[in-house]
Amino acid sequence: MSGCGEWRASAGTVQDIDLLIEARWIIPVEPYATVLEDHAIAIDGGVIVALLPQALARERFAARKLEVLDHHVLTPGLINLHTHAAMTLLRGCGDDLPLMQWLTTRIWPIENALMGEEFVLAGSRLACSEMLRGGVTCFSDMYFFPDATARAVQEYGMRACLGIPVLEFPSAWAADANAYLTRGLACRDRLLNEPRLSFSLAPHAPYTVADATFGRITTLAEQLDLPIHLHLHETEDEIREDIERHQVRPIARLERLGLLSPRLIAVHCVHLNAHEIELFARHGVTIAHCPSSNLKLASGIAPITEALAAGIAIGIGTDGAASNNRLDLLCEMRLAALLAKGRSGDATSYPAHKVIESATLSAARALLLDAHIGSLVAGKSADITAFDVSAHDLRPCFDVASHLVFVIGREAVSDVWIQGNSVVQKRQIVQDAARQAEAEGASALSLWQNRVKIQIGSLS
Numbered sequence: 001m002s003g004c005g006e007w008r009a010s011a012g013t014v015q016d017i018d019l020l021i022e023a024r025w026i027i028p029v030e031p032y033a034t035v036l037e038d039h040a041i042a043i044d045g046g047v048i049v050a051l052l053p054q055a056l057a058r059e060r061f062a063a064r065k066l067e068v069l070d071h072h073v074l075t076p077g078l079i080n081l082h083t084h085a086a087m088t089l090l091r092g093c094g095d096d097l098p099l100m101q102w103l104t105t106r107i108w109p110i111e112n113a114l115m116g117e118e119f120v121l122a123g124s125r126l127a128c129s130e131m132l133r134g135g136v137t138c139f140s141d142m143y144f145f146p147d148a149t150a151r152a153v154q155e156y157g158m159r160a161c162l163g164i165p166v167l168e169f170p171s172a173w174a175a176d177a178n179a180y181l182t183r184g185l186a187c188r189d190r191l192l193n194e195p196r197l198s199f200s201l202a203p204h205a206p207y208t209v210a211d212a213t214f215g216r217i218t219t220l221a222e223q224l225d226l227p228i229h230l231h232l233h234e235t236e237d238e239i240r241e242d243i244e245r246h247q248v249r250p251i252a253r254l255e256r257l258g259l260l261s262p263r264l265i266a267v268h269c270v271h272l273n274a275h276e277i278e279l280f281a282r283h284g285v286t287i288a289h290c291p292s293s294n295l296k297l298a299s300g301i302a303p304i305t306e307a308l309a310a311g312i313a314i315g316i317g318t319d320g321a322a323s324n325n326r327l328d329l330l331c332e333m334r335l336a337a338l339l340a341k342g343r344s345g346d347a348t349s350y351p352a353h354k355v356i357e358s359a360t361l362s363a364a365r366a367l368l369l370d371a372h373i374g375s376l377v378a379g380k381s382a383d384i385t386a387f388d389v390s391a392h393d394l395r396p397c398f399d400v401a402s403h404l405v406f407v408i409g410r411e412a413v414s415d416v417w418i419q420g421n422s423v424v425q426k427r428q429i430v431q432d433a434a435r436q437a438e439a440e441g442a443s444a445l446s447l448w449q450n451r452v453k454i455q456i457g458s459l460s
């Protein structure tokens, strides 16, 4: 049974709070590998006040609202560490192609023809809807027109770390690297006081960004205290090209430029040698592992077991819907665990609790947001995902962490809170602004689908 209603303590000194959520299991992520049974989370003003046994919670707190989730497991809201939200509009429009061919013959020509604020808003709305229903409360984005993505994020009541995109070549967003930075930083200035939005500097990749621009980005990241979000060592071709142009591998080039640091979120890292793994560990770089995208574009399988053994933090990303083709973080978590075991020949590699930590606390640290999100502890924001494990095909359940990684799919996400606000309830998006965005998004979708279809036709 699950239900909600008003509840008040009958006697004694009790603290008034906004919300008490009781759950069969809670995985707070901190301390590592902890599973709390029959506990409750007390929430007031959007912040977690305490985690404690349910009976004790009812003695200590008078909640204006009580949620009883007695067949559910609660985790911190999932964090998608790498995506291009608006690319949902390009889902499945260039399949079965290698990366450079996929980019140059499909994605970039279509983007050049259609890119603009409306395209990004429509695609980002679709992405927010998909991710939120899948238990994702925060995502790290990299795309043009981040202010349009910001609008969708705010409509859905989500969090995002919006990448300020940087490339050397022109797009509808900007003419050159300086213009990308200027326009992106102006967007950040406008949204600086929005509590659920943060920013990163997002140079696209070593093959699309020049040394001088990387130097400027390193300085800006230090000055403004921002993470750097970068595609890196995704394919062997990318490494070969950099050796031809710069006489070194991309990671060695970035080391020379001072880019390796705890600020760097290195996306993909499919091809790393032992020296590069040691460098990442020494400099505190986080890897954003995107296993489906790496498999679909035949880039390879990242050496996650070796990276974990060296002490490197791993986050998990979906990449964009054009190369995945879904924004399903639970799917990526399962695949990440299976691939780490299969590639290393070690079944103990990447255990379930480590995978859950990757999709929550490690990602929050990489985004410099771990003081506020990433684990369920007193003082942090109440960003929570509830999974209902009562369905017949999910039973029995002996180890709920293993269940979360290997059994549960995103259809088990029942409820989601962000800053203590209910944003998904019984699998339905509930906030008015989000429902309005869903309605507007649905009517815009057929229009964009037709436009993309015409572009595909003109390219083939």
Ligand SMILES: [Zn+2]
Binding pocket: 082, 083, 084, 231, 267, 319, 320
């Ligand atoms: Zn990407």
